[in-house]
Amino acid sequence: MKAFAELYLRLDATTSSNAKLEAxxxxxxxxxxxxxxxxxxxxxxxxxxxLVPTRMLRELATALAGLPDWLFEESYQAVGDLAETxxxxxxxxxxxxxxxxxYWVEAQLLPLRRLPAEEVRQRLTPLWAQLDRPxxxxxxxxxxxxxxVGVSKLLVTRALAQLAGLDAKRxxxxxxxxxxxxxxxxxxxxxxxxxxxxxxxxxQRGGQPYPFFLAHALQAPPEQFDALLGxxxxxxxxxxWDGIRAQVVKRDGQLWVWSRGEELVTERFPELHGLAxxxxxxxxxxxEILVWKPGMDAGLPAVQPFAVLQQRLGRKTLGKKxxxxxxxxxxxxxxxxxxxxxxxxxxxxxxxxxxQCLVAxxxxxxxxxxxxxxxxxxxxLARQREQSRNLGVEGLMLxxxxxxxxxxxxxxxxxxxxxxxxPFSVDAVLIYAQRxxxxxxxxxxxxxxxxxxxxxxxxxxxxxxxxxxxxxxxxEEMRKVDAIIRKTTVETFGPVRSxxxxxxxxxxxxxxxxxxxxxxxxxxxxxxxxxxxxxxPVDEADDLASLQALLV
Amino acid sequence: xxLVIARPEGLYCPPGDFYIDPWRPVxxxxxxxxxxxxxxxxxxxxxxxxxxAGILRSRLxxxxxxxxxxxxxxxxxxxVTLSLHPAGHVLGSAQVRLEYxxxxxxxxxxxxxxxxxxxxxFEPVRCHTFITESTFGLPIYRWPSQANLFAGINAWWRxxxxxxxxxxxxxxxxxxxxxxxxxxxxDIGPILVHGAVEPLNRVYxxxxxxxxxxxxxxxxxxxxxxxxxxxxxxxxxxxxxxxxRRFGDYxxxxxxxxxxxxxxxxxxxxxxxxxxxxxxxxxxxxxxIGQTGAERVMVTHGSVxxxxxxxxxxxxxxRAFVTEYGEEDDTPATxxxx
Numbered sequence: 109m110k111a112f113a114e115l116y117l118r119l120d121a122t123t124s125s126n127a128k129l130e131a132x133x134x135x136x137x138x139x140x141x142x143x144x145x146x147x148x149x150x151x152x153x154x155x156x157x158x159l160v161p162t163r164m165l166r167e168l169a170t171a172l173a174g175l176p177d178w179l180f181e182e183s184y185q186a187v188g189d190l191a192e193t194x195x196x197x198x199x200x201x202x203x204x205x206x207x208x209x210x211y212w213v214e215a216q217l218l219p220l221r222r223l224p225a226e227e228v229r230q231r232l233t234p235l236w237a238q239l240d241r242p243x244x245x246x247x248x249x250x251x252x253x254x255x256x257v258g259v260s261k262l263l264v265t266r267a268l269a270q271l272a273g274l275d276a277k278r279x280x281x282x283x284x285x286x287x288x289x290x291x292x293x294x295x296x297x298x299x300x301x302x303x304x305x306x307x308x309x310x311x312q313r314g315g316q317p318y319p320f321f322l323a324h325a326l327q328a329p330p331e332q333f334d335a336l337l338g339x340x341x342x343x344x345x346x347x348x349w350d351g352i353r354a355q356v357v358k359r360d361g362q363l364w365v366w367s368r369g370e371e372l373v374t375e376r377f378p379e380l381h382g383l384a385x386x387x388x389x390x391x392x393x394x395x396e397i398l399v400w401k402p403g404m405d406a407g408l409p410a411v412q413p414f415a416v417l418q419q420r421l422g423r424k425t426l427g428k429k430x431x432x433x434x435x436x437x438x439x440x441x442x443x444x445x446x447x448x449x450x451x452x453x454x455x456x457x458x459x460x461x462x463x464q465c466l467v468a469x470x471x472x473x474x475x476x477x478x479x480x481x482x483x484x485x486x487x488x489l490a491r492q493r494e495q496s497r498n499l500g501v502e503g504l505m506l507x508x509x510x511x512x513x514x515x516x517x518x519x520x521x522x523x524x525x526x527x528x529x530x531p532f533s534v535d536a537v538l539i540y541a542q543r544x545x546x547x548x549x550x551x552x553x554x555x556x557x558x559x560x561x562x563x564x565x566x567x568x569x570x571x572x573x574x575x576x577x578x579x580x581x582x583x584e585e586m587r588k589v590d591a592i593i594r595k596t597t598v599e600t601f602g603p604v605r606s607x608x609x610x611x612x613x614x615x616x617x618x619x620x621x622x623x624x625x626x627x628x629x630x631x632x633x634x635x636x637x638x639x640x641x642x643x644x645p646v647d648e649a650d651d652l653a654s655l656q657a658l659l660v
Numbered sequence: 661x662x663l664v665i666a667r668p669e670g671l672y673c674p675p676g677d678f679y680i681d682p683w684r685p686v687x688x689x690x691x692x693x694x695x696x697x698x699x700x701x702x703x704x705x706x707x708x709x710x711x712x713a714g715i716l717r718s719r720l721x722x723x724x725x726x727x728x729x730x731x732x733x734x735x736x737x738x739x740v741t742l743s744l745h746p747a748g749h750v751l752g753s754a755q756v757r758l759e760y761x762x763x764x765x766x767x768x769x770x771x772x773x774x775x776x777x778x779x780x781x782f783e784p785v786r787c788h789t790f791i792t793e794s795t796f797g798l799p800i801y802r803w804p805s806q807a808n809l810f811a812g813i814n815a816w817w818r819x820x821x822x823x824x825x826x827x828x829x830x831x832x833x834x835x836x837x838x839x840x841x842x843x844x845x846x847d848i849g850p851i852l853v854h855g856a857v858e859p860l861n862r863v864y865x866x867x868x869x870x871x872x873x874x875x876x877x878x879x880x881x882x883x884x885x886x887x888x889x890x891x892x893x894x895x896x897x898x899x900x901x902x903x904x905r906r907f908g909d910y911x912x913x914x915x916x917x918x919x920x921x922x923x924x925x926x927x928x929x930x931x932x933x934x935x936x937x938x939x940x941x942x943x944x945x946x947x948x949i950g951q952t953g954a955e956r957v958m959v960t961h962g963s964v965x966x967x968x969x970x971x972x973x974x975x976x977x978x979r980a981f982v983t984e985y986g987e988e989d990d991t992p993a994t995x996x997x998x
Contacts, residue, residue: 120922122931175799176973182966183800188923196800196920549923583927 111139112147112209113243119257128259132267142210145298148268152261153369154287155253156213159220160228162190162252168229172236173197185603188549191248195241205238210295217250262516272302280319280515288372310450315364315372317355318392318444318452322517323505323524333486337525340489342509344456345481347501348526349439350414350619351398352421356380356438358387359448365397378426379436379474386470390448393463394513395440395478409500414633415621440467441478441505444513452513456522459513496529502618503528531616532632532658534559534650535641537571538611541593542604544578552593552605553586554578557615557635559628560651572652574628577615580637589640612641612649620658630655663740663758663765664791664958666981671767671791675760676740678707680767683984690742692769693753694719694834697985709744711780712752714863715834731780747771748782749938750835751864757785766952767791770985772937773944776806778835778842778869784951792949794962795939795986796917803917803941810843813934816913817848817891824888826910830896830930833857835938836915837893838864838871846872849889853877854903856895882906899930917941949976961986 118131132151136144170180175197187193205212216235220228239247249255262276265283269276282301285291328336337343353368363384365374374381377397399412399420412434420426420434443463444452451459460480467477481504483489493504504527511522536557544553555578558571581589589611596608616638623631630652664671670682670689678688685702692698692708694715699708701720708716710728717724729735731754734743739761744754747769755768766787775781803809813829820827831837833856841861844851853861853874861871877892887907896914898904917937918924925933940948945967949957957978959967964980971978 123929173799176970179799179966179970182963183798186798187800187921192922193800196802200802545923547923547926549921551927 109207109209109212109239109243109247110204111135112143113204113240113246115147116246116257117242119259123258125263128263129267129270132259132264133271136267136271140208140210141295141298143208145293145295146209146213148264148283148298148301149287149293150250150255151257151259151264152283152287154293155255155289156218156250157221157289158253159217159251160232164225164228165190165194165232165248165252168232169194169197172199172233181602185543186550188543188545189254191245191252191254194248195245198236198244201237201240201244204240204243212247213250217247220251268302272304274302274305277319277515278305281316284316284319285366285370285372287370290372313359315357315359315362317357317364317366317370318450318513319515320353320355320368320394321442321514321524323526324517324519326506326525326527330486330490337486337506340483340486344460344507344509345483345489346441346478346505346507347481347496347499348503348505348528349396349398349411349478350500350502351396351411351417351439354395354397354438355444356383356387356391356393356395356440357445358384358391359389361389363387376421376426377436378431380438383438383472383475386472388447390445391466392443392445393438393440393475394442394444395438397436398439399434400437400476401435409498411500413500413619413621415619415631437474437476439476439478442513454512455509456507456511456513457509493527493529502526531618531634531638532620533614533616533638534654534658535612535644535648536575536615537609537646537649538589538593538607538613539571539573539609540604540606548578548586551586552590553581555613555637557613558609559649559655563651563653564647569651571609572628574626574630574655575615575617575632575635577613577635577637580616581640585640609646612644612646614638614641620655622659628652628655630659661761661763663760663763663789664767666983671981671983673740673758676738676742676758678737679703680756681769681985690756691716692747692756692767693750695750695770698769707742709746709752709754711867712754714866715750715752715860718859718863719834731783745785746780746783748773748775748779751779751838751867751869753779755783755785757787763788765789765791766954768793768948770795770938771940771948773940773948774803774806776839776842776938778838778864782948784948786953788954789956789958790949790952790954791958791960791981792945792967793939793985794945794959794964794967796937796941797945797959797963797967799942801917801920801941802943803937804935806843809934809936813840813843813913813915814845814848816911816932816934817844820911821849821889824909826887826907827891828904828907828910828912829891829893829915829934830899830912831893831915831936833895834860836936837861838869839936839938840893840915841871841874842869844872844891849891850875850886852880852890852892854892854894854898856898857893877906880906883908 115131115135119128170177184193236244265280266276269279355366357364365377365380367373399416400410401412402410416434443459446462481492496503506525506527508523514521536559538555539558540556541552542554544551556573557575558573560569561572562569593607596610597605598608599606615635617632617635619633621631664673669679669684669686671680678690679686680690681692681698682689688705689703690707694712699716706724706726708728710730713728729744731744731746734741741759743757745757747753747755749770749772755766758765764787766785768791770793771782773782817827831840837857851872851874854877858876861874865871912930913932913934914928914930915934915936917939919933920935955977957971957976958981959978960981960983968978968980
């Protein structure tokens with residue numbers, strides 16, 4: 109645990125990628141394989157289920173620190189992170205446990221999940237007493253599942269590749285699925301990550317998907333596209349679907365469905381299980397899982413809003429009714445493996461050609477082929493893109509015809525651009541504020557926004573809250589807003605402050621839907637601040653009618 | 661009778677007719693210490709502790725009408741007995757003890773209870789009413805030992821030296837900078853300082869505080885190989901300025917009590933945060949308040965509401981005093997000198 113805590117401190121102490129890489133290499137070079145196995149898991153984003161309920165952690169820490177509840181809460185609000193708060197409040201241990209990370213995770217922490225509450229309490233106190241402050245914070249972050257340290261999976265991959273003298277792409281391939289909840293890191297699984305390359309590695313991959321190739325955001329105006337991208341003919345152009353990016357893997361008579369977060373989600377989508385019987389072994393498709401309802405009202409798109417898919421994901425069990433109401437399809441757009449052969453190093457157009465043949469050959473119910481768009485020039489395509497909202501898509505995807513299928517957000521093997529439509533936007537008024545977390549700790553940086561419930565001039569019109577947002581401001585703006593909030597506070601309830609409405613922001617969001625759960629009757633997706641409307645008086649902020657007008 | 665009340669001009673002693681650290685110009689001002697939010701220009705007469713005279717003159721002007729008083733020595737003014745006692749915050753910092761008709765009040769200004777070798781150590785003063793700051797008035801604030809802290813700073817410097825990188829340490833020019841100088845290991849390499857720091861070093865040295873030799877960073881030519889071994893002390897305002905370019909490849913750090921929190925550390929955007937404060941931490945505040953024996957506590961700038969509520973729950977009569985020192989309420993976005 110000590111060594112891992114030291115690694116954490118080193119990673120946390122620098123913003124330089126090279127320094128982080130060096131810290132990772134040093135750690136992996138020295139760590140026993142069983143500890144390194146867990147370190148890779150956590151650093152690459154692996155999260156075991158929450159081991160101890162948050163409330164129990166709070167209560168126990170408050171009691172051990174000898175504080176009243178309200179003072180613990182005040183402290184938490186100032187720190188903005190539960191694990192850090194507790195580590196700052198508990199009495200500091202004189203020396204740290206010498207046990208390794210694997211022992212701590214496997215013997216001490218994971219077993220907590222199945223124990224009765226009383227026993228967990230009894231075990232935690234002596235556990236915490238063995239850890240100095242950095243190790244304690246780390247241990248708590250592992251318990252709460254909130255471990256994050258500003259290291260990308262790619263960086264971990266590079267560190268392991270350098271250490272083992274391997275190509276980073278090979279390590280990335282081996283690392284796929286490593287952080288899935290069903291996978292338990294072991295010394296053997298770690299040694300496999302850094303083992304010498306072998307000839308039959310490809311045959312031993314089981315249900316493993318490939319690392320996803322990711323698109324870059326295209327932000328230039330269409331007038332510059334010719335100069336930037338060349339003619340549209342060099343590009344394979346599709347709609348940008350708004351669902352769950354997934355790879356469907358069929359090998360050895362079995363089917364696996366993987367989400368972009370490299371989670372195994374096969375069980376969540378029984379509609380796709382039929383593909384196991386039909387697709388040939390050694391097939392890997394890349395595409396988007398969407399809720400699809402063809403043949404409804406004429407003129408409405410068959411693809412359903414992401415909100416519908418999200419509701420379905422929120423359910424523990426998938427009943428018949430739900431499956432009938434929200435059936436999914438795979439909108440396939442790439443072919444990564446065919447008859448057991450890795451096709452990622454073939455150009456985009458060749459993979460597309462074969463994908464079309466495959467879909468033609470296996471016309472299966474849940475399998476659709478993402479259609480291609482044609483355009484004479486970029487202006488023509490820009491016009492087609494205007495249709496996006498009506499069609500229920502997020503814009504266009506531009507894929508270089510000769511692009512190989514890269515790893516993650518790389519640019520060296522070819523390019524994918526996402527050309528998204530502009531977000532919805534309204535001018536809203538900040539009415540409540542709360543202090544933030546992480547980098548925004550102690551700052552009033554999480555805001556609730558409201559619009560007017562009636563047009564200007566209506567007597568007694570009021571502000572109705574409709575969205576919360578915390579991203580989009582620069583550090584400088586955030587500091588200014590924080591100061592204004594402190595000066596204009598009307599009331600505080602717990603951690604929340606209500607303020608005199610003086611601040612107007614342009615809020616952007618991706619989707620909008622009716623909602624019974626919200627006071628305003630409207631729910632928006634991915635709300636964030638686009639800009640601070642210093643020029644706009646509160647009276648001129650938008651009203652509910654402007655929101656309702658955005659509902660399609 | 662209240663010996664100190666809050667007025668728009670500042671904390672005021674009615675029977676003595678003078679102010680303590682006023683934020684608007686007044687006739688008579690008792691100054692607890694030389695930080696900008698406590699010592700302001702424009703007052704007609706100043707009274708401060710003797711060791712703080714040099715600082716006050718260098719910041720407010722050589723020609724101010726200044727009277728000084730050695731720690732512990734009593735004077736009487738309009739029937740109020742006044743004396744100044746070390747607050748352990750910075751050179752010349754003092755708590756103001758007021759006695760009138762058997763009633764004793766102590767206004768502590770800013771204070772730190774742990775001795776640091778660059779100023780007289782905090783001295784608890786018995787009183788009926790104690791006016792305390794609350795900059796770090798939350799139980800999360802517990803300072804690491806100074807030995808560990810300086811070992812950490814020296815180790816960071818040494819490691820940068822080995823990598824041929826300059827070490828730029830941001831800290832407030834008055835008080836913090838001299839404490840750091842006092843704790844550095846001068847054998848590691850040369851110590852350079854920003855133009856805002858050197859004049860204060862001079863005042864400290866003249867007051868007899870031992871500081872290692874320092875050079876003005878501006879005197880060292882750009883790209884001088886000496887830079888790569890050097891530790892540079894600079895005020896936070898120098899961060900991101902063109903002044904920094906002369907150091908080439910450097911690692912930067914910030915020294916402040918706020919660096920205890922990961923969030924504030926990351927917001928600073930520096931490589932390292934060193935937890936070094938010239939204020940009392942939570943245990944320090946409670947200890948100091950307990951030592952005074954005061955039954956009534958007036959809480960100023962910092963986590964006012966938290967400390968007031970906590971002290972009341974402990975059976976004391978605690979109240980809030982609104983001042984313009986530091987920042988208001990809880991941990992502020994732009995940290996005051998801390």
